Amino acid sequence: MIELLQSLLQWLPESLQVLAIILIKIVVILAPLLVAVAYLTYAERKIIGYMQIRIGPNRVGFFGHSLWGLGQPIADAVKLMFKEIVIPSGADKFLFIVAPMLSMGPALAAWAVIPFGDELILADVNASLLYVLALTSLGVYGVIIAGWASNSKYAFLGAMRSAAQIVSYEIAMGFALVGVLMAAGSINLGEIVQAQSGGFWTWFMVPLAPLFVIYFISGVAETNRAPFDVAEGESEIVAGFHVEYSGITFAVFFLAEYANMILVAMLTALMFMGGWLSPFQGLPVVGDTFLAAPSLIWLLAKASIFLFLFLWFRATFPRYRYDQIMRLGWKVFIPLTIVWLMVVGAVIMAGGIGPWLH
């Protein structure tokens, strides 16, 4: 594939060829991602609809066929693109426009180091886990700047809630990741997946089970999704930080939120569920068939499980009260992760964690 591209780009100077190939790779990652984001909104409305015994969107289709409403996300995107962007009076115009970009940028940039297979990766940097952690922590700027620049009390309240929440849950998230990198002995996402090979019982979700649960719940809190969506909290503060946004600026916030959801789902699959490794690997009968081969499909299937959980949570749980969110983050998750880090350290000292303690 790469060779074919190189031969097609022979007419460019050497340095531009490299640049062109990187740009093509970026498009190959981002285009499916944006389509996935669009259809995740559709999946969300359908799944929550069925959970609440409704049908969900079922009218907009293609070429006169309704096709279960599959055209809905595209219709939504076109509608939002052509709506007017209303800038509230007294708003900080520059920051008001920049805020959605600031939440979108990190959400997309983090995908640079996500491995999709042994060789399928845009930038195989050593410290990719740290890079992802750093970039996901930048997403909060979009939210707080949006809240402040809108010149609205509701937006500001939402932004303040979100800032405190994200900073709190980042600590638990970071500790959970420390456990992963201790067990894997590496901070490279590809090597973390390799360290889990052997079968589904060697995936880190087994020896690091508490960290797995804490990481995913912190991920839900970091993306401001229900039941941690007090930053939006439509029953109290209308829509929180993006209450003043309209048209494409509002759509960009939504894109960023869903891109972050997919990112968290993907990272959980990579770090705790063996990434692209097959669950049938190392089993007696199917272990030698094609089912046991590592593949991108396994990774996407695992990520989809977590995406479904995101939607399920939203349909099932009532919103947390603010003080309970803080209590869960600081008084439950952080002590639990610290205790489990000690356990992991002790097990590693004893020579365990490959297939657990030997």
Add this chain to the structure above:
Amino acid sequence: MSFEQILFYVFSSFLVLSAGAVVTLRNPVHSALALVLAFFNSAALWMMLEAEFLAITLVLVYVGAVMVLFLFVVMMLDINIARMREGFAQLLPIGIVVAVLMFGVMYQVYNGDRFAPGDMPVPTPHAADYENTRELGLQLYTTYVFPFELAAVVLLLAIVAAIALTLRRREGTKYQAPEKQVVTRREDRVRLVKVPSEARK
């Protein structure tokens, strides 16, 4: 000029410009955001010196956490800009003295026998399999383990002190104890009272 040099000049000019903006912008929120940009650019410069761990940690800790809380506070405060500018002429002489002193100190450092540009060897680029994080970890946890632990204790002390200074117990506040709520049984809360029926008078 090589590509790396171009990158260096781009990042360092952004760094100088944003550092200037921190002190010249009128709106404190804009100043804080300029500081974020300055951190980001210095992280990029560190990255170019192959100090990837430090660069990413700078973004993670300072940009991702410290500056968020900074912004939080700056946005909440109602800062009167006109009042802050009042004493400008009065404080100017002191400011000039401080600036001259700082300039003198930095001049001394850069012309001393340790940090002069000529004494700094150009770092040799490492091979692609060089891991800055691993090297740093090996150094910190072997050679410098005691200073490292000492620094950790000092930081812990700061955390405990900050909490102890701001913690005050007020009498009569009501709060939930979830651990008690969870273990509550029906018998603790509900009392069935048998009231004998009486004849109507």
